[in-house]
Amino acid sequence: MSLNAPLLRASLEIVVARQPEITPRFYEILFERYPQVKPLFGRNSSANQARMLQDAIVAVVDHVEDAEWLTTTLHAMGRKHVDYGVTEAMYAYVGDALLATLAEHAGEAWTPDVATAWTDAYTAISSLMIAGSRTA
Numbered sequence: 424m425s426l427n428a429p430l431l432r433a434s435l436e437i438v439v440a441r442q443p444e445i446t447p448r449f450y451e452i453l454f455e456r457y458p459q460v461k462p463l464f465g466r467n468s469s470a471n472q473a474r475m476l477q478d479a480i481v482a483v484v485d486h487v488e489d490a491e492w493l494t495t496t497l498h499a500m501g502r503k504h505v506d507y508g509v510t511e512a513m514y515a516y517v518g519d520a521l522l523a524t525l526a527e528h529a530g531e532a533w534t535p536d537v538a539t540a541w542t543d544a545y546t547a548i549s550s551l552m553i554a555g556s557r558t559a
């Protein structure tokens with residue numbers, strides 16, 4: 424995965440430091456823009472869902488230069504998401520909500536380079552998850 428790892432790492436601080444605000448806002452934006460995905464959520468507590476977002480982002484950024492880990496992990500995660508009822512189209516919804524949430528919280532730190540780094544990262548991650556989901 425050819426991603427801007429240093430820039431992602433630097434801007435990840437925003438996510439980690441502000442996780443208690445970012446996670447609820449992410450779901451608020453997601454459910455407001457794409458109410459059709461709401462019924463998929465709920466088998467986990469909201470605390471678990473909060474961890475889902477942060478842990479996944481942190482783990483991917485930690486392994487951003489480890490193609491083998493990324494492929495194995497994200498293929499498996501994509502397969503699991505089929506069981507949650509997630510369709511391929513929904514990856515664009517989550518990407519939109521995630522980037523909108525990050526942009527809102529980053530404020531001035533959301534420069535064009537940072538936006539590009541996150542867009543590329545989300546595209547790469549979701550492509551691997553979708554590839555995995557096709558083997559479900």
Ligand code: HEM
Nearest residue numbers: 460463464465466467475479503507509513514517548549
């Ligand atoms: C980059 C993309 C995504 C990442 C990294 C991600 C990550 C995760 C993780 C780590 C979990 C926790 C359980 C597990 O390990 O399987 C999870 C659960 C879940 N994800 Fe995702 N996810 C992504 C995209 C999506 C999309 C596009 C949807 C569609 C709306 C979605 C819906 C769900 C649902 C419904 C659950 C189960 C929540 C519950 O039990 O209430 N995810 N996700």
